Amino acid sequence: MSDPAATIRMLARAHRLPPEACAQIERLFMEHTPPGSHEGAPTTEGDGAPASPEQQEDRSPGLLDPAASSPWERFEDLGRIGRGGMGEVRRVRDRVMGRVLAMKILPPELSHEPGARARFLAEARLTACLQHPGIVPVHDCGALPDGRLWFTMKEVRGRTLGAFIRALHADREATPFAEALRRLLDVYMRICEAVAYAHGQGVIHRDLKPANVMLGEFGEVLVMDWGIARAAFEGDLRGTATTLLRTAHATRAGLVMGTPAYMSPEQARGELPQIGPASDVYALGAILYEMLSGRPPYSGTAAAIRGQVVHGPPAPLAERCRNQVPPDLVAICDRAMARSPSHRPSDARVLADEFHRYLDGARRRERARALVEEARLLGPNIERLRAQAESLRAEARAVLAHVLPFDPDEEKARGWALEDEARALGLTAALAEVAWRQKLQAALYEEPDLEEAHAALAEAHLAELRAAEDARDAEATAKAEALLRSHDRGRHAAVLRGDGALTLVTAPDGAEVWLFHHVERQRRLHLEPRGLLGRTPLRGVTLAHGTYVLQIRAPGCREVRYPVRIGRGEHWDGAAPGSAEPLVIPLLSEEELSADDIYVPAGWFIAGGDPLASESLPARRLWVDGFVLRRHPVTQAEYLAFLNDLVERGRGADAAAACPRAGRAIAGNVDVPLFARDRAGRFQPGEHAPAEQARHPIASVDWYGAAAYAAWYAERTGRPWRLVGEVEREKAARGVDGRYFPWGDQVEPRWACMVSSRPGHARPAPVDDYPTDESPYGVRGLAGNVRDWCAELWTPEGPAIEEGAVRVVQAPAADPGLRSIRGGAWSSAPPAMCRAAGRFAASPDERFSAVGLRLARPAAGV
DSSP states (O other): OOOOOHHHHHHHHHHTOOOHHHHHHHHHHHHHHHHHTTTTTTOSSSOOOOHHHHHHHHHOOTTTOSOOOOGGGTTEEEEEEETTEEEEEEEEEEEETTEEEEEEEEOGGHHHHHHHHHHHHHHHHHHOOOTTTOOOOOOOOEEEESEEEEEEEEEEEEEEEHHHHHHHHHTTTTSSHHHHHHHHHHHHHHHHHHHHHHTTTTEEOOOOGGGEEEEETTTTTTEEOTTTTTEEEOOOOOSSGGHHHHHHTTTTTTTOSSOOGOOOOOOHTTTGGGGGGGHHHHHHHHHHHHHHSSSOOOOOOOOHHHHHHOOOOOOOOHHHTOOOSSSSHHHHHHHHOOGGGSOOOOSSSHHHHHHHHHHHHHHHHHHHHHHHHHHHHHHHHHHHHHHHHHHHHHHHHHHHHHSSSSSSSSHHHHHHHHHHHHHHHHHHHHHHHHHHHHHHHHHHOOOOHHHHHHHHHHHHHHHHHHHHHHHHHHHHHHHHHHHHHHHOOSTTTTHHHTTTEEEEESSSSSSSSEEEEEETTTTEEEEEEEEEEEEEEEEEEESSEEEEEEEEEEEBBEEEEEEEEEOOOOEEEOOOTOOOOOOOOOOOGGSSSSTEEEEEEEEEEEEOOTTTTTTTOOOOEEEEEEEEEESSOOHHHHHHHHHHHHTTTTOHHHHHSSSSSSSOOOOOOOOOSSSEEEEESSEEEOOOOOOOGGGSBBSEEEEOHHHHHHHHHHHHHTTTEEEEOOHHHHHHHHHTTTBBBBBOOOGGGGOOTTTTSSSSSSSOOHHHHHHHHTTTTBOOOOSOEEEEEEEOOOTOOSSSSETEEOOOOOOTTOOOOOOEEOOOOTTSSSGGGGTTOOOOEETTTTTTTTTTEOOEEEEETT
């Protein structure tokens, strides 16, 4: 055969082979013919040109010569692993190296097809040159005695990514998807890195799909089947890895190669010049699509799918996943599957970097969420510790309430032990809360925008804000509000705006409602008029947070002062305990109230919670039914009228028992009555008493005398007057906003009758002195002058509360237990003794020069 090329061309013409086939036969001939056997014969690529250096490189002596030694001398056949369109794969043992490998063999029907042989050899050499942990290593190649090509590679025991995805989504109910998703994303990252390496070597895969990715038994992730890989771009062959690619695929222009469901639009259209690394990026996006949704982007026959790919994008991933996949991950997939290559990441390296940034953020989010979960688990324990501590404190108060100051330590020991235990639990709760906050702050260090951590801290700061406002602590309020702003993500916008709403219903309706805002000036709260708010009923009227007094006016009815506290984001409707309906405020007629009767409508108020007040109740919202209170305490003139009426009705002994006296019998001295008696037995002021003394509040009467006066006045007026309840008195003094004094939170001696209110010795004053000592309802003298005996028995925990409501229960006269006393007095020093939440107690038969009485009754029609 002097001219093998001419002979080949002659045979090609005789058998009507196309020029491309003729060129491939010639190249194969040159590959399988030993050097020198056709010296002088020109080596061509179909156009008479000399063979390329790459082709010369491929003509290793005897490499693919079937006459060479049989591979079965080295490899032991262990049986078939599988079979595909480009050959079968068999398990073999390498006798030299003592290892088990996989051998891929070109099928017999393709063994003499030049294009198939070229592609097979290209796959073997290409895969061998792509040395990356994510690409299956190829060890050797050759030809069997019958001419079939083969190559050996690492055997990967495991399953395909496609099988893993199907199993995962089929078992989604049993396996937490978030946990499985983490593994999927790790696998995907490794796929991207392997393809990025190939792109860096100038190679594109062109058939990336879940079936071509193997997951090994020991965590390996391997990209397989590089049979139709090609150079990324013409002239972009980077070394021996891509030597055969141009030869193997030179005749495939215009043909659609790959798997339709995962191929890019340009690949589906057969636009070979447009197929590049971005085409593999599209396939990687399609793999991610299937990982997340459980289904390929398209379904149907190969031809139908190709048409769908060319026609338009698949169903939105977010819809397929029912919005259960993080939006950032959906966005990565959407960009990778963009219709135009220019809109995708340019190659797998760019996609891998983008995905790595997402994974890094996802891992940080995962660590952050774990910290949030740890914090969440601490929450119930903190609340439990606090509840236990409060219960122990209450128990300690109850125990110590029955111990006198001068009792021995042994009798106080149990109460002290309870207090110590409560203190220890409180300390444990405080430290647990520190740990809770540290975990949430650590979560935000990992992921600064983590919604769950911000939400938990925002809720905590909201509670602190409300507590600080209830405690009237301006500094703590400002701090809590600033912290809430820093963590709120919109949920508490209404709270931070500070707006609330008011609903007001009256009977009758149509009443005018005039709005007055409490504004602090020179340390006292003053009413600043804001104009007519409207006529009742008012529903959902927006007001800025703060405290107000509503003056309600209706023809034929007494004007009502109705204080309200509009909290941040709260709706004040006055609904009673257990009711969802707004409170209906009855308006009382002029006939139902005398000039000095003050109507206090039913409703909630902030009771207790004053750390500086004596025996203050715990801070809480309490409901008090509507009641009427006398503007002033009972005066000496009014009490004299009571005593003398008893005398005139033949009850002189009762009058004498009720007469105020200077003090109890001490060391044999006899009590001295404060009122003299004339010859008829009537009581009258002392001989030198000034005329103004008639307007002084009565004092130095015991509880029995005070209760007797209330009963007498009720009989005389025909209305159910009684001594004021202790919580009624606190509400009348403080209004609804928790202020410490009737006029606000600050105190000056000149604002109420107390020890340092005026020069000279301390003494009581007429009830209409000190006009600044007036409550939001218009009641006078609640901070100074004299304290008041209250109706109830005194207990450390205060009156009984049922569903937040307090009902006044008059103490039985026969019960010798302590009685409640409320209010400040002319003898109060320091001014803290005048605080509205202060509580005092005394035996019912004791008399004090600074304790008198004030009357109250239920409001008619309530």
